[in-house]
Amino acid sequence: MATTTMSEMKAQIMQRAAEDDEFRARLLADPKPVISAELGVAIPERFTIQVHEDDATSAHLVLPLSDHLTDEELAEIAAGVDVNWDTVNIS
Numbered sequence: 001m002a003t004t005t006m007s008e009m010k011a012q013i014m015q016r017a018a019e020d021d022e023f024r025a026r027l028l029a030d031p032k033p034v035i036s037a038e039l040g041v042a043i044p045e046r047f048t049i050q051v052h053e054d055d056a057t058s059a060h061l062v063l064p065l066s067d068h069l070t071d072e073e074l075a076e077i078a079a080g081v082d083v084n085w086d087t088v089n090i091s
Contacts, residue, residue, distance in 0.1 A: 004039075009035075009039055012038070012039070013027070013035060013038060013039075016038060023038075027051050028051055028053060031049045031050070031051040032048075032049050035049060
């Protein structure tokens with residue numbers, strides 16, 4: 001089982017979207033199943049994915065995950081739920 005970082009997964013998706021217009025269109029329309037199929041991973045129902053496309057009049061800035069945990073995240077950690085999405089194991 002190989003461990004792939006979130007950065008590596010994002011790079012793979014970005015490269016495929018740059019090379020394949022049909023993949024890019026599907027990714028923009030419904031990203032979760034497209035990414036799940038491309039990476040061969042199950043994405044939890046509660047995990048959301050948003051894909052945005054820059055154009056001539058707009059740009060998107062993605063900020064890194066905040067170091068501050070919400071009350072819900074603290075409760076999940078206390079319950080033993082793994083909330084680390086930095087790496088994903090791929091079979």
